Amino acid sequence: MEAFSIVVQQADASDQQNIEAAAGAGLAYGLAAIGPGIGIGYLVGKSVEAMARQPEAAGMVRTTMFLGIAFTEALALIGFVVFILLKFA
């Protein structure tokens, strides 16, 4: 009976660790995705405004906008990599 309770305690501790790791990983990924989401929204909003005001400059605006989006997205990807390292590795 005593051995059984030790096994149960060990299993509970292991489950608790898994839950905490999953929660931490999910929190890291979620927090890392918020900032780039705001950044991309702001960036694209301003770009649309610029293109609507000055359509002849749209090519240049779209080029810099695309690169800006990709750079902002890199932050989310870094968060994602932290997530996969915490969750799967």
Next chain:
Amino acid sequence: MSEAAQQSTASPLTTRFDGPAPEWSIGRDMVRRGLLAGPIIVALCAVIWGGDGLWSSLYGVAIVLVNFALSAALIAVGARISLAVMMGAVLFGYLIRLGLIFAAVWFVQDESWISFPALGATIIVTHLGLLAWELRHVSLSLAFPGLKPEDPSATVSPTAAPPSDNN
């Protein structure tokens, strides 16, 4: 804003761009450069993490290149419809692409060949490296436009509906 200024600003809801999309050319450039630089990153990962690192790194390079291509396609298609659709495509596309990357990693999580440190390092290094490379090229062609080869078909032609009377 004065009435004259309001009338000179095209509406984002009706303005669209029918010309060739600059995102396509940037995306194509990045994929081409990714195919050039990819083997170096893959070889480095193979040296550090062995055979698992090689396959994981290949998978990571593929994820990054598909992500760039999808991003460019979404913006280009959205801009052909209207600026408002383009903005929606960028924002929802961001969520969709994050979901797709997550799904791509989720599907291979139990495979024997996966090495997560190699995959993560490849995703970050390839993404930032290709961006920095493309940014250098774009900033040089913007700073010295005279050196850029002229492409007569590369003019963006905005098509805007006239502002409605009820605005």
